[in-house]
Amino acid sequence: EKWPKGDEKSWKAALRGVTTESPEISKSIVNHVQTSLARAPYNIDDFGAYQAAALSVRDNLIVNWNSTQLEYSRKSPKRAYYLSLEFLMGRTLSNALLNLGVLDNYSSSLSSLGFSLEDILVQERDAALGNGGLGRLAACYLDSSATQELPVWGYGLRYKYGIFQQLIKADDGTQLEAPDPWLDHQNPWELPRLDVTYEVRFYGNAQRWDEGTGRATWSGGQEVLAVAYDVMIPGYGTKNTNNLRLWESKPKRGFDLQSFNAGNYERSVESSNSAAAITSVLYPNDHTSFGKELRLKQQYFWTAASLADMLRRFKHLEKPISQFAEYNAIQLNDTHPTLAIVELMRILVDEEEVPWDGAWTIVTNTFFFTNHTVLPEALEKWSVPLLEHLLPRHLQIIFDIVSHPAIIRESSLFLQSVEKKFPGDREKLSRLSLIEEGFPKQVRMANLAVVGSRRVNGVAELHSDLVQKNLFPDFVEFYGKSKFGNVTNGITPRRWLDQCNPSLSALITETLKIERNVWLKDLYKLEGLLAHVNDSEFQARWAAVKHQNKERLALFVERQLGIKIDASALFDVQIKRLHEYKRQTLNILGVIHRYLLIKSLKPEERKKVVKKVVFFAGKAAPACTLFKMSTLLPLTIRLIVNVARVINADPDTNQYLSLFFLPDYSVSLAEILIPASDISQHISTAGTEASGTSNMKFCLNGGLLVGTVDGANIEIAEEVGEDNVFFFGHLTPDVEDLRYQHTYHPIPVEEKSPALAHVLNTVSSGIFGGDGVYEPLLNTVRQGDFYILTDDFDSYIRALEMVDEAYSDRTEWIKKSIRTSAKMGKFSSDRAIQDYAQEYWNIESVKL
Numbered sequence: 001e002k003w004p005k006g007d008e009k010s011w012k013a014a015l016r017g018v019t020t021e022s023p024e025i026s027k028s029i030v031n032h033v034q035t036s037l038a039r040a041p042y043n044i045d046d047f048g049a050y051q052a053a054a055l056s057v058r059d060n061l062i063v064n065w066n067s068t069q070l071e072y073s074r075k076s077p078k079r080a081y082y083l084s085l086e087f088l089m090g091r092t093l094s095n096a097l098l099n100l101g102v103l104d105n106y107s108s109s110l111s112s113l114g115f116s117l118e119d120i121l122v123q124e125r126d127a128a129l130g131n132g133g134l135g136r137l138a139a140c141y142l143d144s145s146a147t148q149e150l151p152v153w154g155y156g157l158r159y160k161y162g163i164f165q166q167l168i169k170a171d172d173g174t175q176l177e178a179p180d181p182w183l184d185h186q187n188p189w190e191l192p193r194l195d196v197t198y199e200v201r202f203y204g205n206a207q208r209w210d211e212g213t214g215r216a217t218w219s220g221g222q223e224v225l226a227v228a229y230d231v232m233i234p235g236y237g238t239k240n241t242n243n244l245r246l247w248e249s250k251p252k253r254g255f256d257l258q259s260f261n262a263g264n265y266e267r268s269v270e271s272s273n274s275a276a277a278i279t280s281v282l283y284p285n286d287h288t289s290f291g292k293e294l295r296l297k298q299q300y301f302w303t304a305a306s307l308a309d310m311l312r313r314f315k316h317l318e319k320p321i322s323q324f325a326e327y328n329a330i331q332l333n334d335t336h337p338t339l340a341i342v343e344l345m346r347i348l349v350d351e352e353e354v355p356w357d358g359a360w361t362i363v364t365n366t367f368f369f370t371n372h373t374v375l376p377e378a379l380e381k382w383s384v385p386l387l388e389h390l391l392p393r394h395l396q397i398i399f400d401i402v403s404h405p406a407i408i409r410e411s412s413l414f415l416q417s418v419e420k421k422f423p424g425d426r427e428k429l430s431r432l433s434l435i436e437e438g439f440p441k442q443v444r445m446a447n448l449a450v451v452g453s454r455r456v457n458g459v460a461e462l463h464s465d466l467v468q469k470n471l472f473p474d475f476v477e478f479y480g481k482s483k484f485g486n487v488t489n490g491i492t493p494r495r496w497l498d499q500c501n502p503s504l505s506a507l508i509t510e511t512l513k514i515e516r517n518v519w520l521k522d523l524y525k526l527e528g529l530l531a532h533v534n535d536s537e538f539q540a541r542w543a544a545v546k547h548q549n550k551e552r553l554a555l556f557v558e559r560q561l562g563i564k565i566d567a568s569a570l571f572d573v574q575i576k577r578l579h580e581y582k583r584q585t586l587n588i589l590g591v592i593h594r595y596l597l598i599k600s601l602k603p604e605e606r607k608k609v610v611k612k613v614v615f616f617a618g619k620a621a622p623a624c625t626l627f628k629m630s631t632l633l634p635l636t637i638r639l640i641v642n643v644a645r646v647i648n649a650d651p652d653t654n655q656y657l658s659l660f661f662l663p664d665y666s667v668s669l670a671e672i673l674i675p676a677s678d679i680s681q682h683i684s685t686a687g688t689e690a691s692g693t694s695n696m697k698f699c700l701n702g703g704l705l706v707g708t709v710d711g712a713n714i715e716i717a718e719e720v721g722e723d724n725v726f727f728f729g730h731l732t733p734d735v736e737d738l739r740y741q742h743t744y745h746p747i748p749v750e751e752k753s754p755a756l757a758h759v760l761n762t763v764s765s766g767i768f769g770g771d772g773v774y775e776p777l778l779n780t781v782r783q784g785d786f787y788i789l790t791d792d793f794d795s796y797i798r799a800l801e802m803v804d805e806a807y808s809d810r811t812e813w814i815k816k817s818i819r820t821s822a823k824m825g826k827f828s829s830d831r832a833i834q835d836y837a838q839e840y841w842n843i844e845s846v847k848l
């Protein structure tokens with residue numbers, strides 16, 4: 001495209017501050033073009049205009065940020081800190097414009113300068129410092145905390161490279177990974193705080209003083225500098241602007257001058273490279289514990305810097321250290337930050353000279369722990385020799401916690417009761433232990449997190465139940481039930497409705513006859529839509545918005561993949577990380593089943609088929625490495641891509657069924673896909689998906705849900721009514737029995753599900769290419785079938801048939817869609833964050 005686009009006169013007027021619309025905004029944009037970007041006015045492309053607009057918005061955020069932080073300092077409220085290794089923020093500009101209430105003003109200013117806001121917004125790169133649900137949840141919680149005016153800060157790492165960029169190889173459909181250098185262009189949303197730094201130690205020696213005090217001195221080893229970068233988090237419709245502090249690692253002493261002078265250049269920069277490596281890249285795996293030293297370094301670096309920062313802030317209050325937990329609550333987002341428990345003990349005992357028991361009381365009143373999965377492979381363990389090498393003092397403290405008198409007292413009491421109940425049950429105690437016996441011994445981070453926290457929660461009712469019954473039953477017995485709770489996840493309606501679906505938001509505001517900023521802050525107000533379900537004009541407008549969003553997606557796909565899509569077809573979407581338990585394989589096998597069925601019909605019969613377009617998107621953890629067997633997930637992507645190639649090219653069927661794998665799934669891509677879905681798939685094996693959050697996003701945007709009785713699907717159905725959800729499959733209590741049966745009394749697929757057997761054989765026959773390449777994937781279904789696809793396939797197909805049937809009655813469908821959206825109040829992250837604030841952290845809002 002050619003630029004400059006605008007009219008020179010309007011730029012000059014803007015500079016003089018004499019434009020008719022929002023003169024201050026136009027002037028500030030043009031000023032930033034000239035000063036911050038050092039470009040002549042008028043001489044700017046879309047990206048430059050984005051940068052200038054972002055810098056201008058940032059000026060407002062900074063003012064609000066400063067007032068908020070000043071107010072927090074003045075009022076000294078109890079604060080909460082959200083420790084998360086991942087914050088999947090996505091784009092910021094549109095969110096900041098919305099929250100500041102200046103969207104229209106910027107839109108008109110930009111347009112007077114010759115730009116369209118829409119073109120400007122897409123210039124921004126996603127901040128993708130996360131893998132999936134866990135990181136996006138953290139981002140939603142920051143938005144809600146600021147909106148609820150709660151004094152909450154996030155702490156994370158400023159990775160130089162976020163989640164990898166996913167490319168799909170054109171010839172065979174395999175996933176390729178490329179780095180995501182998201183900071184290559186200046187990041188306008190962060191404030192480098194080069195003066196806020198802490199030294200973090202690794203390796204070295206821990207010397208105990210004497211056994212009595214439990215104190216020690218830790219010295220030597222490597223020292224690395226943590227430098228703070230602050231990201232401003234504006235609340236919606238309030239001036240309150242919270243902070244997300246991200247740490248970058250830097251060498252403490254530049255480079256080694258001695259080696260340099262001796263001519264050994266490489267040696268001279270070795271240690272500075274190793275320091276910088278700590279925050280260089282996000283680990284692209286969720287649900288796997290890797291045991292890699294660099295990952296452990298990340299975890300300690302981040303928790304140590306964050307705690308030092310909190311301590312410094314607390315000291316400004318000039319309160320006795322014994323009151324630390326009265327002023328600070330720290331939320332552990334999964335086990336990743338569990339070392340913070342040990343680090344706070346170290347600070348209190350070694351540096352603040354607090355007696356051990358007092359320190360332990362402070363610690364166990366400060367921390368709260370959220371578990372996000374019951375999958376055993378995700379539970380983090382660190383080997384004792386690795387800990388001893390990297391963090392010798394922390395290992396001592398962990399062993400001291402194990403033999404801490406109070407714990408010993410309790411456990412011997414507990415042991416006595418166990419003895420009584422289960423005579424001779426030594427296994428129970430070994431299950432409770434922080435240390436797992438073996439070669440080498442391992443520290444169980446989840447057990448440590450439970451022991452060191454005041455309360456523990458899961459992320460949906462079913463999950464929290466499984467956390468108590470399956471994951472930590474011995475701890476429940478040990479501490480009693482009251483230590484364990486549930487906070488069902490939530491999503492921010494600002495990004496996941498108003499921003500991604502402005503037409504629906506406008507229709508809702510008009511229909512409810514209340515201000516947008518009222519229902520966007522009190523999502524239960526959506527229930528008011530129920531009064532309009534039978535209004536045919538409203539139904540038509542609701543349907544028109546959905547259609548418009550489908551057209552938008554169709555256009556996006558056409559631009560990306562060059563294929564036209566019929567927006568009147570049923571849009572069926574599954575977007576999430578690729579994982580065996582999420583069962584993308586079940587979905588693609590279902591698509592093949594549908595294809596074969598349509599293919600077998602006579603041409604006139606085909607016309608009765610419900611037209612459908614199926615979308616997949618999601619990244620697979622790179623199929624690794626020297627140490628770990630590669631997974632079959634990339635093979636699932638390959639199968640999807642190659643099935644898509646065949647069926648999209650089949651003239652017999654392609655008007656009735658088409659299939660797309662959209663590469664490089666991201667927050668921004670989700671913002672296009674979610675408003676466009678008629679139906680979305682949440683089909684994990686029952687009992688495996690802790691919650692899921694995209695299910696909530698789809699439903700909020702009037703998409704219906706096909707799913708298993710799992711995670712938050714269950715609570716969604718409770719809210720919207722089971723007749724508005726398409727449930728299928730075996731229930732959680734059946735799964736173990738079925739797995740047992742697969743191992744000891746296997747029934748051949750041909751017998752269990754002839755339809756599935758036919759699909760598997762078709763793939764084996766090679767019609768989707770691959771020369772036997774899919775056999776390992778198919779064999780996981782034919783043998784073992786850990787995720788019970790063979791048991792669920794027939795009921796899955798029946799659920800999809802019911803979807804077709806329901807979709808054929810378009811008026812009924814629209815009613816279901818409206819009802820679903822109307823009942824999503826519970827799933828606002830504002831509700832979730834209030835649960836944490838009241839039931840866990842005990843913090844209150846601070847009004848500016």
Ligand code: RUG
Binds near residue numbers: 134378
């Ligand atoms: O898999 C879970 C999702 O079910 C959940 O909705 C999300 C947020 O609570 O967290 C996901 N998760 C779990 N991400 N990583 C893990 C394990 O570390």
